[in-house]
Amino acid sequence: MKGKLIRPIKSSLNYMKALLHPMKIEYQNETFREVISEEFTSKRFDAYNYREQMRAEVRENQGVNEQFVEYVTEAFNNIGSIADEIIKNSPFSPSSLDCKKLKISLMLNALNSLKTKKRLDSDLQTVML
Numbered sequence: 001m002k003g004k005l006i007r008p009i010k011s012s013l014n015y016m017k018a019l020l021h022p023m024k025i026e027y028q029n030e031t032f033r034e035v036i037s038e039e040f041t042s043k044r045f046d047a048y049n050y051r052e053q054m055r056a057e058v059r060e061n062q063g064v065n066e067q068f069v070e071y072v073t074e075a076f077n078n079i080g081s082i083a084d085e086i087i088k089n090s091p092f093s094p095s096s097l098d099c100k101k102l103k104i105s106l107m108l109n110a111l112n113s114l115k116t117k118k119r120l121d122s123d124l125q126t127v128m129l
Helices: 012-032 038-044 047-077 079-088 097-117
Strands: none
Touching: 047 079, 079 097
């Protein structure tokens, strides 16, 4: 076979172990090999079109960022009412001093998280009371 002398098989397990790896390599080469030549890439890849496509995507994403800034600004403008709704579900009565302190604590922790980490984070190491 392929110029080699074929010996009789003594053990089928040893025979399978000897053949398994080369067959796996052959399968991977047939399945996953892709020849990439300079001609092939130059036909499929146009740098100018790629650059223009990237610019168009950036322009589209600019609007998303502006919309995100609007949502965040609106959320911070309404943070008092959001905190009130959260506290309404707490076991404290809305007119108690504990409720007022809890609201102040929520707002101070949000402000502290924005100042130190530049983002809102629920996993704070220190909590302001």
